[in-house]
Amino acid sequence: MSTERFLVIGGDAAGMSAAAQARRLRTADDLEIVVLEQGDVVSYSACGIPYWVGGQVEDRDALIARTPAEFAARDITVHTRTRAVEIDAGAGKVVTDTGERIGYDRLLVATGGRPNRPPIPGLDAPGVFGVHRLDDGAAIRAALDAGPRRALVLGGGYIGLEMAEALQRRGLEVTVVLADPLPMQLLDADMAERVCAGMGAMGMEMHPDQAVREILVDESGRARGVRTDAGSYDADLIVLGLGMGPEVALAERAGIRLGTTGAIAVDRTQRTRSHPEIYAAGDCSQTFHRVTGEATHVALGTHANKQGRVAGSVIGGRAARFAGVLGTxxxxxxxxxxxxxxxxxxxxxxxxxxxxxxxxxxxxxxxxxxxxxxxxxxxxxxxxxxxxxxxxxxxxxxxxxxxxxxxxxxxxxxxxxxxxxxxxxxxxxxxxxxxxxxxxxxxxxxxxxx
Known part of the structure; x- marks a missing residue:
């Protein structure tokens, strides 16, 4: 009997959960498992970045659950700094940024989420930081070493709030600018008002209903503030917390069907609706709401790990179905x-x-x-x-x-x-x-x- 190959694109929560679960169920003689990860590390906690920036977590490596070497010891091959640039679904191959064509029998797309980046002039200027990967956290920590005094946080979701607290803990004056009327849009207005009042009581400046029109830069091109319709706000560094969408560009180019939410359409085994040999899990995939039964997209690590485990179980030969989400x-x-x-x-x-x-x-x-x-x-x-x-x-x-x-x-x-x-x-x-x-x-x- 020939050995099958299970190829995973993306080495974080969903991808590594799937790889680990498939390995528990099938031996290396029966199933070869290969993971492609465009970054330097796998299996890390992006949710921990604000606490690393804020100083509650001192060591970056504390956010890494397992290393490629640890996965290799379990017969899971991880290729870091390797980006998948094309899925040739007809040929059953994935093309990497080095031109290598890697064949697969089963493929998991676990490309994760994509930070929302509206077309704001200057958004890519030095001094503007995202909070998506460990490298982002390292860049913010390095900027804090330069002794900034004022920080702007754009956005009032989970990351926006957590980064506002982290920067205040580091001694900065924090201003939060929101395009929405209140922070935490997943709360009702009366509950979100309590959050807004609490942040104000902490000494943070809150500016709701002010969409950013431009990132202001100095003579060197470095960000120094933002302009909204209501005025301008100065800052020594700017952090983006504008939410996440599914990262589906690779899947879409391959003809993999997307759902109504814009994420990859899957059934409850995490198998894609268009290609039976291709699965998707985590922030790039669509799921369903437990209460309404309707399609939804919720980017949370809890869901990603569970969905990866379901896909890994099915590929490993054990029946499994994802049970839906409440968005808790x-x-x-x-x-x-x-x-x-x-x-x-x-x-x-x-x-x-x-x-x-x-x-x-x-x-x-x-x-x-x-x-x-x-x-x-x-x-x-x-x-x-x-x-x-x-x-x-x-x-x-x-x-x-x-x-x-x-x-x-x-x-x-x-x-x-x-x-x-x-x-x-x-x-x-x-x-x-x-x-x-x-x-x-x-x-x-x-x-x-x-």
């Missing part, structure tokens, strides 16, 4: 913790749900216990049935991870009444007698029963 996510800025899962009100409206939303305020611990912090929880539920559709949390330390209880409840199709009667833990250092999650569910349940 968690971040913090300063002491303020922010979590969300399921649908926000805009998404619920677009999906055609007859829904209600309810917000409660409580404390993270018993009110008399030292360190009790305020927390706000917002629940979206289906009117009539009380089925939980979405949740958002904004509050002090101890708030954020409660989103996981709500995510599990939504995943399981629970109603507010189900959750209100559930057996959650209690002790004064951790929770009031009724945890805020239960309080929120009780409010919804009582209204539905009424």
């Amino acid at each position: 996510a968690l971040t913090k800025v300063g002491e303020l913790e922010i979590g969300r899962t399921g649908l926000c009100t805009t998404e619920a409206e677009q999906a055609g749900f007859d829904y209600r939303s309810d917000t409660i305020e409580a404390t993270t611990k018993a009110g008399y216990y030292p360190g009790a912090e305020e927390v706000a929880i917002k629940l979206l539920s289906e009117a009539g049935s009380g089925r939980l559709l979405g949740a958002q949390i904004v509050g002090g330390p101890g708030s954020g991870k409660r989103i996981d209880v709500l995510a599990a409840a939504i995943w399981a199709g629970m109603t507010a009444e189900d959750l209100a009667g559930s057996d959650l833990s209690y002790a004064p250092p951790f929770s009031p007698t009724y945890d805020p999650v239960v309080v929120a569910a009780r409010v919804v349940s009582r209204i539905e029963q009424g």
Whole structure:
């Protein structure tokens, strides 16, 4: 029996999870595994870059889970600094930037995400930094060594907030410029306003509803600020946190079908809809929402790892299916913790749900216990049935991870009444007698029963 070749394009979360899972299930005599990675490292945590920049993580290598040598010891061959430039699906080959043509029996496209880069003059000027790869983090750290005083962060999503905190921790004056009315567009406005107020209380300048029109540069061509319709803001360095889209250029040129979201269309085994021998996983692939069943694109490392494992299982001969997403996510800025899962009100409206939303305020611990912090929880539920559709949390330390209880409840199709009667833990250092999650569910349940 001849040995098959499993070729992976992209050596981070999805790609390496798939390679590792396929190797667990099939031996090197049966399946050769080759990974092409355009960067210097594989299997690293891009989510850790803000904390490396901010100084909570001192060593870059702490963000690297496994090295190419460690994968080689498991009979997985990794070629770093090797970029795939063409997929010849008809011939079953991938062309690299050196002109090499590598054949495959099974191919996984795990090209990840592409940072959004609007056509703003000067966006490529020195002094403007992305936050996508470890090299980006290294470049920002090197710029900080020069002693800048003022930083501009463009964008108010997860990366924007995390980088704003990181730069403030490093002693810079931080200004955040948003094209949107509020940060964290995946939150409802009333919850995002709490985030905006919290950032302002930290001493950050917030400038919403101001799309950047131009990056201002000095005589040497280096960025020195931005211009919006409302005015100009000076800075010694500028960090981009403008979101991510799927990196699909390679797949699109090869004729691999894209979905309605612009990401690669796959079935629940991560097999592409157009080429049965080609799979896709991670930020480049389309998935589906657990609540609505509709196609969606959510760029999160949790999903990428799971999708890679599904693809690796199937290629390894074990049945597996991806179970969908809720978009559960968690971040913090300063002491303020922010979590969300399921649908926000805009998404619920677009999906055609007859829904209600309810917000409660409580404390993270018993009110008399030292360190009790305020927390706000917002629940979206289906009117009539009380089925939980979405949740958002904004509050002090101890708030954020409660989103996981709500995510599990939504995943399981629970109603507010189900959750209100559930057996959650209690002790004064951790929770009031009724945890805020239960309080929120009780409010919804009582209204539905009424």
